[in-house]
Amino acid sequence: MTSLLKWAKTAIRRGPSPALQFPTTGFEVIKPSQILEEERFEEFKKGHYYPINIGDVPVSKYQVLGKLGFGTTSTVWLARDLESRQYVTLKVYTRDGTGQDIKSDNILQELEEMSVFDRFTDTEIEHPSARKLVDNMPVYASRPFELPQKFGQAVLSDFGSAVRGDERRNHDAQPTIYRSPEVMLTTEWSYPIDIWNVGTMIWDLFEGKHMFIGLDPDGKGYSTRMHLAEVIGKLGPPPLDLLQRGERSHEFFTKDGNWNNQIEIPWGMSLESSEERLSGRNKEMFLKFMRGMLQWKPEDRKTAKQLLKDPWLYNRN
Numbered sequence: 001m002t003s004l005l006k007w008a009k010t011a012i013r014r015g016p017s018p019a020l021q022f023p024t025t026g027f028e029v030i031k032p033s034q035i036l037e038e039e040r041f042e043e044f045k046k047g048h049y050y051p052i053n054i055g056d057v058p059v060s061k062y063q064v065l066g067k068l069g070f071g072t073t074s075t076v077w078l079a080r081d082l083e084s085r086q087y088v089t090l091k092v093y094t095r096d097g098t099g100q101d102i103k104s105d106n107i108l109q110e111l112e113e114m115s116v117f118d119r120f121t122d123t124e125i126e127h128p129s130a131r132k133l134v135d136n137m138p139v140y141a142s143r144p145f146e147l148p149q150k151f152g153q154a155v156l157s158d159f160g161s162a163v164r165g166d167e168r169r170n171h172d173a174q175p176t177i178y179r180s181p182e183v184m185l186t187t188e189w190s191y192p193i194d195i196w197n198v199g200t201m202i203w204d205l206f207e208g209k210h211m212f213i214g215l216d217p218d219g220k221g222y223s224t225r226m227h228l229a230e231v232i233g234k235l236g237p238p239p240l241d242l243l244q245r246g247e248r249s250h251e252f253f254t255k256d257g258n259w260n261n262q263i264e265i266p267w268g269m270s271l272e273s274s275e276e277r278l279s280g281r282n283k284e285m286f287l288k289f290m291r292g293m294l295q296w297k298p299e300d301r302k303t304a305k306q307l308l309k310d311p312w313l314y315n316r317n
Contacts (some may be wrong), residue, residue: 028131048094086113123202193298217263271290
């Protein structure tokens with residue numbers, strides 16, 4: 001009881017943490033012609049992103065300290081809970097936006113070194129992030145996050161859009177850049193779409209760049225036709241029997257399975273040429289590991305159990 005009273009007195013005495021003051025000048029202003037981060041997405045053009053400024057205190061509790069990243073349905077920020085004096089992550093969804101399926105920002109990674117958050121905050125104050133205003137909407141450049149020496153447990157989160165995998169479906173699913181071929185072509189899908197998701201997400205995290213972007217050359221943002229063209233550029237043409245299952249295949253392919261040439265296929269972006277971090281045997285094993293997940297036909301992809309036994313996870317040099 002004595003220790004409990006001592007803790008209560010300390011908590012009352014400390015009270016809420018005061019909000020930090022962030023500079024309002026001294027930062028780089030991105031020129032209007034340069035597209036910055038979420039500005040490229042259609043939801044931004046529709047005005048569906050929530051305006052956030054570094055230094056803001058949403059719901060009078062969490063002070064925004066810096067931008068960690070962005071996606072097609074949200075922006076992610078480092079913040080501090082002024083009441084508990086703890087660091088938190090704020091994921092701010094677009095209007096009508098929801099989290100879904102397996103993607104990097106649904107993986108929560110426990111950190112054991114709080115000092116990396118302090119340094120992140122100090123750097124933001126000393127060297128403010130570049131930014132711009134688009135129709136009075138602030139857009140910030142994400143700040144690179146210093147990797148800690150030690151990580152805790154990783155946890156997959158956000159199951160709001162999860163469905164049973166033993167029931168075949170054909171409705172639209174997955175974040176746009178992680179959509180599998182069967183989802184884009186509107187064929188029946190099940191568990192293998194998660195395997196495709198994992199493959200593209202592993203590539204993004206390991207290579208530090210998106211495998212697919214899908215930005216249409218018409219300037220209107222993401223499109224299925226551009227995404228499919230990029231997949232062809234990476235993996236080659238799809239099998240005809242897969243196309244024959246798809247309700248939307250006729251929009252992009254001829255009856256013989258040939259690309260209908262609405263837009264040009266980026267042939268110079270194969271898996272081999274796109275992988276830039278590895279070499280030799282290690283690269284060969286990694287690409288084989290990736291191909292086990294990135295197959296046009298869902299039945300050709302490896303299962304999660306098979307992937308856990310892949311040699312690249314255990315026999316890297």
